[in-house]
Amino acid sequence: MPKHDTPLLDELEKGPWPSFVTDLKRQAEKKPECFDILGQLELSYKDKITHWKHGGIVGVFGYGGGIVGRYSDVPDRFPGVAHFHTVRLNQPSSMFYNSAKLRDICNLWEKYGSGMTNMHGSTGDLVLLGTTTPNLEPLFYDLTHDLNQDLGGSGSNLRTPSCCLGRARCEWGCFDTQDLCHTLTMHYQDEIHRPAFPYKFKFKFSGCPNDCVAAIARSDFAVIGTWRDDIRIDQAAVKGYISGEFAANAGAHSGKDWGKFDIKAEVLDLCPTGCMWMEGDTLKIDNSECTRCMHCLNVMPRALRPGLQQGATICVGAKAPILDGAQFATMTVPFVEVKKNEDGEFAEIVEVIEKIWDWWMEVGKNRERVGETIQRIGLPTFLKVMEITPAPQHIKEPRSNPYVFWQEDEVEGGWERDVVEFRKRNAQ
Amino acid sequence: MALSREDLKAKILEKALTGPKAQLYVKDFYACDPESGPRDIKNAANDLVKEGKMTFWSSGSTTMYAAQGRAKDEENR
Numbered sequence: 001m002p003k004h005d006t007p008l009l010d011e012l013e014k015g016p017w018p019s020f021v022t023d024l025k026r027q028a029e030k031k032p033e034c035f036d037i038l039g040q041l042e043l044s045y046k047d048k049i050t051h052w053k054h055g056g057i058v059g060v061f062g063y064g065g066g067i068v069g070r071y072s073d074v075p076d077r078f079p080g081v082a083h084f085h086t087v088r089l090n091q092p093s094s095m096f097y098n099s100a101k102l103r104d105i106c107n108l109w110e111k112y113g114s115g116m117t118n119m120h121g122s123t124g125d126l127v128l129l130g131t132t133t134p135n136l137e138p139l140f141y142d143l144t145h146d147l148n149q150d151l152g153g154s155g156s157n158l159r160t161p162s163c164c165l166g167r168a169r170c171e172w173g174c175f176d177t178q179d180l181c182h183t184l185t186m187h188y189q190d191e192i193h194r195p196a197f198p199y200k201f202k203f204k205f206s207g208c209p210n211d212c213v214a215a216i217a218r219s220d221f222a223v224i225g226t227w228r229d230d231i232r233i234d235q236a237a238v239k240g241y242i243s244g245e246f247a248a249n250a251g252a253h254s255g256k257d258w259g260k261f262d263i264k265a266e267v268l269d270l271c272p273t274g275c276m277w278m279e280g281d282t283l284k285i286d287n288s289e290c291t292r293c294m295h296c297l298n299v300m301p302r303a304l305r306p307g308l309q310q311g312a313t314i315c316v317g318a319k320a321p322i323l324d325g326a327q328f329a330t331m332t333v334p335f336v337e338v339k340k341n342e343d344g345e346f347a348e349i350v351e352v353i354e355k356i357w358d359w360w361m362e363v364g365k366n367r368e369r370v371g372e373t374i375q376r377i378g379l380p381t382f383l384k385v386m387e388i389t390p391a392p393q394h395i396k397e398p399r400s401n402p403y404v405f406w407q408e409d410e411v412e413g414g415w416e417r418d419v420v421e422f423r424k425r426n427a428q
Numbered sequence: 429m430a431l432s433r434e435d436l437k438a439k440i441l442e443k444a445l446t447g448p449k450a451q452l453y454v455k456d457f458y459a460c461d462p463e464s465g466p467r468d469i470k471n472a473a474n475d476l477v478k479e480g481k482m483t484f485w486s487s488g489s490t491t492m493y494a495a496q497g498r499a500k501d502e503e504n505r
């Protein structure tokens with residue numbers, strides 16, 4: 001395969017940053033099909049249109065996900081990318097693997113694919129870019145037999161679940177994100193590997209409201225750690241921050257001289273609910289007003305820690321902008337304990353998941369994310385389906401999404417009462 | 429009463445083979461048996477794929493079903 005002239009792409013090598021164009025040129029020495037990626041992309045830049053066709057029937061036997069068929073619409077000019085399928089590998093929880101594993105994966109991909117990878121995709125998968133249909137089954141065989149790895153989700157499947165580092169490395173983890181992520185991945189193998197839904201469905205797990213996997217913005221089902229009781233305060237450490245003994249934010253912003261730490265300006269006044277104050281040199285928090293935003297804990301990690309009654313909040317329905325603009329997930333279940341039963345299952349969370357699925361599979365339209373279904377049908381109905389009593393936190397602001405509606409059985413005489421009779425007593 | 433798995437599969441396959449649309453969403457099969465739940469329908473359709481009578485077609489973000497040979501096949505056209 002010949003090299004193509006790529007004057008437009010070459011511009012992208014001129015900046016001070018690493019360039020994918022340079023990477024591709026280097027890879028093309030080993031894998032000449034990479035010249036055709038560059039050639040086709042150059043053509044796309046000229047034509048201002050993609051030359052990838054969307055989708056296909058490719059996959060590995062028994063699976064309905066994990067491989068995304070991609071074909072060039074100009075295969076005669078760029079035969080190296082006539083087929084250029086994407087493979088998604090389910091990443092280990094928190095993306096913990098050693099360099100030997102990464103080497104094995106890269107070697108496998110040099111053998112069966114273009115050698116190009118994207119680590120990691122937004123579902124967290126290790127994404128392997130570019131192979132041909134005949135290579136798929138042998139790749140899958142080696143992957144599952146030699147590397148003990150599996151494909152991730154794509155299409156209308158449950159997508160590869162992902163989680164933050166959680167308790168493995170982070171003191172703020174309010175539940176074991178890796179355990180929940182791994183256990184649910186195993187529990188829902190069928191849903192990950194075969195389509196089950198009107199559209200994609202994503203699980204993401206963050207150990208605390210810092211939400212390092214951006215669960216609230218990117219997942220249909222976001223489990224975010226929180227606590228019910230009071231923030232633990234070490235008053236001596238608070239004094240240590242004030243006196244400058246400890247660096248605020250664990251020294252994270254120390255590159256510049258911000259002046260002396262000012263607890264009022266940097267913590268109290270930035271608390272979004274204004275629920276913190278000083279009494280002399282003692283820090284006070286009205287925990288009933290605290291919205292668990294994590295700001296004060298992030299600034300003074302040594303002094304403030306999450307409470308001890310830990311669990312998670314479940315938010316439902318984030319999505320990207322395809323219809324109606326992007327939206328965050330809506331707080332649905334204010335608090336659940338994240339614990340396993342004697343069968344090793346997170347039964348309480350599984351129950352919430354399946355209530356959502358049963359409803360969405362029934363009423364969701366084709367290609368409608370659950371967040372769009374909730375938006376279309378209404379949060380009050382969704383909460384009823386979930387058997388959740390509405391709380392003030394379920395509304396965005398007064399009157400923008402009211403949730404109090406009378407039901408027929410709550411009204412004397414129902415909807416069928418005699419209005420004429422009623423109006424005799426109650427003028428309009 | 430809901431159809432048996434085999435009867436349900438027969439109805440789904442019939443729709444996939446003879447319906448006007450070559451590629452169908454799983455919801456399009458719900459009408460094959462209003463008594464069967466969405467999960468039964470999806471399991472029956474997925475069984476037909478395992479048996480080689482239907483195929484998946486996926487854009488990468490959505491998945492559809494088609495009777496063997498009716499899906500848009502980029503390789504063999």
Ligand code: HEM
Pocket residue numbers: none
């Ligand atoms: C000292 C006199 C008044 C006081 C203390 C008062 C107080 C209030 C309060 C507390 C509310 C509820 C607000 C809410 O729930 O969002 C309200 C609502 C309302 N008031 Fe008054 N009000 C006064 C005079 C008036 C007058 C003179 C009128 C009309 C000429 C009026 C018309 C209304 C209406 C229409 C609402 C409903 C507004 C809505 O639901 O958006 N009020 N008032």
Ligand code: HEM
Pocket residue numbers: none
């Ligand atoms: C043709 C004339 C009118 C039209 C088309 C109209 C229309 C509306 C509409 C669409 C709302 C919003 C209802 C909701 O969001 O639930 C509303 C609210 C309201 N209107 Fe009118 N309106 C008219 C005349 C009036 C007049 C003459 C008054 C007062 C003298 C009035 C007082 C109010 C008040 C207080 C509300 C707020 C009610 C609440 O939020 O609970 N309106 N109106």
Ligand code: SF4
Pocket residue numbers: 164165166167170171172173174206207208209210211212213225
């Ligand atoms: S989300 Fe919270 S618990 Fe998880 S890694 Fe980030 S800060 Fe730690």
Ligand code: SF4
Pocket residue numbers: 270271272273274275276285289290291292293294295296297
């Ligand atoms: S976590 Fe946020 S809301 Fe709660 S006290 Fe700290 S700054 Fe205020």
